Amino acid sequence: MERKLLTLAVVCSVLAGLCAVPCAASDSATLTVKGTVGSACHLGDLSSSQIDVGQLSNNTDGTLAAISGTPGTTITGSWCNTGSKITVVASPLVALGFAGAPPSGFTKAVNYTASASGWGSAAVSDTTLGDSSGAESTSHSGSQTLNDPEANAITVNLAAFSTPSSGDRLVADGDYEGTITVTLATNAAGSP
Amino acid sequence: MLKSALAASAAVAAIAALSSPVYANNTSATITVNGTVGAQCSMDLTSQSVSIPDISDSNGRVNAAALAVNALSGGGDFWCNGANSKLTLNGTPFTNAGFTGTAPSGFTNVVNWSLSGTMGTTPIAYDTAHVGGTDQEYPVGIFDSNNPSGQLSADASSDRLIAGDYSATLTLTLTPGT
Numbered sequence: 197m198e199r200k201l202l203t204l205a206v207v208c209s210v211l212a213g214l215c216a217v218p219c220a221a222s223d224s225a226t227l228t229v230k231g232t233v234g235s236a237c238h239l240g241d242l243s244s245s246q247i248d249v250g251q252l253s254n255n256t257d258g259t260l261a262a263i264s265g266t267p268g269t270t271i272t273g274s275w276c277n278t279g280s281k282i283t284v285v286a287s288p289l290v291a292l293g294f295a296g297a298p299p300s301g302f303t304k305a306v307n308y309t310a311s312a313s314g315w316g317s318a319a320v321s322d323t324t325l326g327d328s329s330g331a332e333s334t335s336h337s338g339s340q341t342l343n344d345p346e347a348n349a350i351t352v353n354l355a356a357f358s359t360p361s362s363g364d365r366l367v368a369d370g371d372y373e374g375t376i377t378v379t380l381a382t383n384a385a386g387s388p
Numbered sequence: 389m390l391k392s393a394l395a396a397s398a399a400v401a402a403i404a405a406l407s408s409p410v411y412a413n414n415t416s417a418t419i420t421v422n423g424t425v426g427a428q429c430s431m432d433l434t435s436q437s438v439s440i441p442d443i444s445d446s447n448g449r450v451n452a453a454a455l456a457v458n459a460l461s462g463g464g465d466f467w468c469n470g471a472n473s474k475l476t477l478n479g480t481p482f483t484n485a486g487f488t489g490t491a492p493s494g495f496t497n498v499v500n501w502s503l504s505g506t507m508g509t510t511p512i513a514y515d516t517a518h519v520g521g522t523d524q525e526y527p528v529g530i531f532d533s534n535n536p537s538g539q540l541s542a543d544a545s546s547d548r549l550i551a552g553d554y555s556a557t558l559t560l561t562l563t564p565g566t
Contacts, residue, residue: 239415249423258428258469301532368427368470368566379416
């Protein structure tokens with residue numbers, strides 16, 4: 197009898213032990229989801245891809261006119277999602293229809309300063325350095341770096357028109373032309 | 389177990405795709421700037437009178453030395469900015485307008501003259517004996533000439549000059565052209 201009781205107690209102990217462990221065992225795992233955002237800049241749309249300065253010479257003595265009120269152009273919808281660098285490179289207005297070098301006292305080039313404002317607190321500017329034949333012997337540009345992301349409109353304006361030598365007369369030509377290139381690039385030194 | 393393996397491989401694929409951004413990180417725009425310069429010409433000289441006290445010599449004939457003057461001596465700055473600019477000359481001989489009728493033999497009331505000079509780098513010439521009263525055109529192009537020279541010389545003649553006031557004209561016209 198005592199033996200039977202002992203056997204029952206052992207069985208109950210075993211059953212009790214089995215009851216402490218669930219019959220259907222659970223499991224868990226943590227899955228990490230990662231993503232990246234690439235550094236990018238986007239230059240938006242130009243309100244106008246052409247700026248017409250109009251008549252460059254005055255009607256009195258043929259020298260450079262006092263040019264003011266030149267219309268600008270705006271680049272809307274530009275952004276960079278990291279630090280950025282904006283660069284402006286301008287080329288002088290040159291008489292396209294005039295071949296060769298102009299006679300002494302004349303010029304086929306008009307210099308100016310192009311500025312881009314709205315990207316960062318300060319405007320970025322570049323001044324052309326054309327000689328009387330329109331050639332530039334020195335490369336030049338204006339640039340500015342921003343450490344933070346930026347999204348803004350950029351306005352491009354022209355000012356400070358000049359001739360290579362003061363008092364130069366401008367050769368007649370119906371098409372003086374120059375270009376301004378604005379570039380936005382990510383700045384590796386800026387914020388990630 | 390199979391379902392877990394599929395889910396894990398899908399996540400790895402998604403992560404691999406995210407690590408290759410497709411953005412361009414450089415953008416630029418080019419703006420064209422245009423202007424024009426119209427063709428112009430100008431001369432500081434609008435009207436000039438060259439006075440020669442006596443165009444006859446002691447024998448009553450043309451005083452060539454007295455007529456050897458710079459007809460453009462009062463001129464300042466002459467210039468054109470167009471490659472196809474031109475200068476037109478038109479002159480008349482010295483004439484004694486106060487004398488009417490026919491000059492007696494051995495006398496005359498007309499003195500022809502020639503002009504030679506340079507406008508910019510273009511040689512110019514005019515001879516009233518041959519082209520008096522008609523236009524002579526010279527392609528002067530782009531030039532800037534301060535105080536250009538237009539030297540007069542009287543045509544030689546054995547005739548004596550009839551007394552009176554003699555006058556001649558020379559008209560210069562600069563026409564711009566690109």
